[in-house]
Amino acid sequence: MAVKGLGEMDQTYDGSNLRVGIVHARWNKKIIDSLVNGAVKKLLELGVKEENIFVESVPGSFELPFGSQLFVEKHEKLGKPLDAVIPIGTLIKGSTMHFEYICDATTHALMKLNFELKIPIIFGVLTCLSDEQAEARAGLVPGKMHNHGEDWGAAAVEMATKFNV
Ligand SMILES: O=c1[nH]c(NC[C@H](O)[C@H](O)[C@H](O)CO)c([N+](=O)[O-])c(=O)[nH]1
Numbered sequence: 287m288a289v290k291g292l293g294e295m296d297q298t299y300d301g302s303n304l305r306v307g308i309v310h311a312r313w314n315k316k317i318i319d320s321l322v323n324g325a326v327k328k329l330l331e332l333g334v335k336e337e338n339i340f341v342e343s344v345p346g347s348f349e350l351p352f353g354s355q356l357f358v359e360k361h362e363k364l365g366k367p368l369d370a371v372i373p374i375g376t377l378i379k380g381s382t383m384h385f386e387y388i389c390d391a392t393t394h395a396l397m398k399l400n401f402e403l404k405i406p407i408i409f410g411v412l413t414c415l416s417d418e419q420a421e422a423r424a425g426l427v428p429g430k431m432h433n434h435g436e437d438w439g440a441a442a443v444e445m446a447t448k449f450n451v
Pocket of ligand 1: 347348349376
């Protein structure tokens, strides 16, 4: 079997019956907007209906775990449960340790949410040492890297469908 590149899908998954939430931070707006657009683009490509993509924002990446949990609970109460959530944030190192603490806390909290909520919670947080690194991973630097938001959209559809019986 050909060795696929990192993160490539092993097959195409059908998102047509999925409801997917995107919860994004509002720090680093230009980068966030591009990442969210990339995730939505991929979700639509994989068949998720536009009316089943629910987008909400929170102040910053530190609020992504609790904001994602509240978003899932809100949709449960509405009788329209989400099948996956893509928390999206961009953390860029400053001159203090603030970056490290938020990255660590947010990463661990998002990982735990998968097991607590029992739906895929995708890790859509860029943890970058410079604006340039973040822009490249949001697909904003021509000829550099692809938009990582697309990877996260693909991961959400795969994880919300492949293990279903
Ligand atoms: O999403 C981010 N939040 C950031 N801070 C805000 C934090 O996520 C919380 O919103 C805030 O601390 C209030 O809880 C960032 N920095 O501080 O650099 C950052 O780069 N990205």
